[in-house]
Amino acid sequence: MGALIVLTGPSGVGKGTLLRSLIQRHSELYLSISVTTRSPRPGEVDGKNYYFVSRSAFERMVANGELLEWAEFAGNLYGTPRQAVEEHIRDGRRIILEIELQGARQIRKNFPDALQIFILPPSLLELEYRIRSRAQDSEEAITRRLQRARTEIAAADEFDICIVNDDFAKALDRIETTLFAAAAC
Ligand SMILES: Nc1ncnc2c1ncn2[C@@H]1O[C@H](COP(=O)(O)OP(=O)(O)OP(=O)(O)O)[C@@H](O)[C@H]1O
Numbered sequence: 001m002g003a004l005i006v007l008t009g010p011s012g013v014g015k016g017t018l019l020r021s022l023i024q025r026h027s028e029l030y031l032s033i034s035v036t037t038r039s040p041r042p043g044e045v046d047g048k049n050y051y052f053v054s055r056s057a058f059e060r061m062v063a064n065g066e067l068l069e070w071a072e073f074a075g076n077l078y079g080t081p082r083q084a085v086e087e088h089i090r091d092g093r094r095i096i097l098e099i100e101l102q103g104a105r106q107i108r109k110n111f112p113d114a115l116q117i118f119i120l121p122p123s124l125l126e127l128e129y130r131i132r133s134r135a136q137d138s139e140e141a142i143t144r145r146l147q148r149a150r151t152e153i154a155a156a157d158e159f160d161i162c163i164v165n166d167d168f169a170k171a172l173d174r175i176e177t178t179l180f181a182a183a184a185c
């Protein structure tokens with residue numbers, strides 16, 4: 001049972017919402033804060049939701065080996081700062097990465113013991129409804145995210161566990177059972 005947990009799934013499936021509830025129930029779990037070149041959405045706070053940086057600053061971090069993994073997604077760069085993850089693992093804490101497919105593949109290669117969970121939507125129609133009702137992305141961003149969703153869903157079999165986020169409470173319970181049942185083995 002690795003200390004590293006990866007949560008992947010198409011944009012808008014509910015990963016962030018599920019993780020916020022999970023962390024409220026289990027404050028011992030740590031959620032990695034990613035770096036991104038995406039502009040903050042209304043209400044997003046630098047250093048809490050993401051570290052928002054310029055493309056040149058991101059590229060410097062890549063060149064300096066400061067990112068554990070990184071990827072381009074829907075026109076923006078996203079990456080996991082290495083230092084915080086390594087410190088938490090060294091201190092015996094469990095850390096969760098909420099990342100897209102290319103990043104999950106990099107982590108799988110470098111951390112084969114990481115537990116990889118994939119969150120599926122009940123349908124593509126419902127996924128589109130969720131992205132639109134979140135009302136935080138431009139029409140162009142929505143189109144790119146929905147196109148990418150098909151590729152990501154097609155790769156769900158690569159993951160250790162797939163969970164459908166239809167009924168929110170049930171999906172949250174399944175994540176919780178997966179994390180804590182596995183830890184007890
Ligand atoms: N089980 C559910 N049923 C209905 N709506 C849901 C469910 N889970 C999450 N949502 C809603 O779907 C929307 C998208 O959720 P969220 O932002 O958490 O997705 P995400 O996977 O983190 O997206 P991204 O990867 O783009 O950050 C939110 O408005 C959220 O409230």
Ligand SMILES: Nc1nc2c(ncn2[C@@H]2O[C@H](COP(=O)(O)O)[C@@H](O)[C@H]2O)c(=O)[nH]1
Pocket residue numbers: 009010011015034035038069070071073078079080098099100101102103104
């Ligand atoms: N490979 C990585 N993907 C990441 C990281 N942080 C977030 N993400 C994923 O990007 C998309 C889009 O996120 P959004 O906040 O713009 O909606 C989503 O799938 C996230 O899970 C990261 O550090 N590395």
